[in-house]
Amino acid sequence: MDPQIELEYENVKDRADSKLVRFVGDLDATNVETVLEKICGLFNEGFLNIVADFTKLRYVNSTGLGILLHFSKAAKEKGGSFKISNVNENVYEIIEIIGASSLLQIYDDVDAAVASLK
């Protein structure tokens, strides 16, 4: 079965310690392990800050939300950050209902997320 999610990577201008990751597809129980491996791989490569662009993330379930919280915590522990941008209304509702909106750093768009990097 084809993976339901793809991650696209882009450098962040003037920020060698940061990476922009575009999530494309559905984040769910079938692919959290793969996403976990890839994002943790970025942290291990030395990227302290990850800016996630959710423009093309259609769906996230509770398991997917669990790893987003894990990324946030892992980044903080390394002195960095995991920031989310361009969240669609449906996905945002799931984040909000589960009480994670205060635990995640969510921005309107990529520019705002990048501008907030320390």
Place this chain on the structure above:
Amino acid sequence: MNSSLQIEVNPSDSVSGATIMRLMGALDSGSIGALEKSFERLTAENNPYVIVDMNAVSSCSSSALGQLMGGRTMLSEHGGTLVLAGMGFDLKTKLNLLGAHKIFTIYSDLRAALAAYHWHHEHKPEHIECSFPPQIRLTPPVRHFLGRIAKLKGFSDRDAFRIETIVDEVCNNAVEHGSNSADHAVDVAVSIGLQKIEITVTNINNPRNIEYFKSLSHNIFKSPPPSGSDLRGRGLSLVKMLADNVAFDFSDDGTTVHVTKKKREEP
């Protein structure tokens, strides 16, 4: 002009209020008189829903199509509805070229036309059942399918997304904690009506997880969702918050989660 057309008109055996007009043979200019008489009788009898079963129609001329349109108009002026069903590919293609699809509601078969009557006129829910082996990779197609059905049945995009989420979470829970034997399918039964959808998911229990299933009825539905960065344990709490009602039935053999979700009007 002689016609080879035969017409049988009978009330539906299964759906009260629906009448089936079965046409057999060639629909041509010679059929017009017989068709007209049938429509006059159906109109006089105040039939609310007439399905013209075209399954045994070999051909249809433009003049005969015009007569069907006339029959539709006659019935609708008396509060009735006329739909077409069961056309073969060639006939459907030809009639669509003549513009039939712009005038008529056309169903693939009689069953679909009767189900539509249940839905539109009697406001009866439709039922869908599916089973799948307990593998996590199989829940996405199930949730996509039911989310799509919800949208087709008039639920908003947002509600369809919520329904997709509910199906996903309950099915994932069944797969993750239920029996993983390929013979022990996860059963999903859905009843979808105009105002609400009911989703029932049943799994065979994994004997090693009996305590987990027992705890569900006592704890999860009463407790708030986990906080912090715990990776698991939010699924059924999320379902509870998205749904209008969640009921839980546990036995030593199996577990059933029954979820009711009402249609919400979006601002």
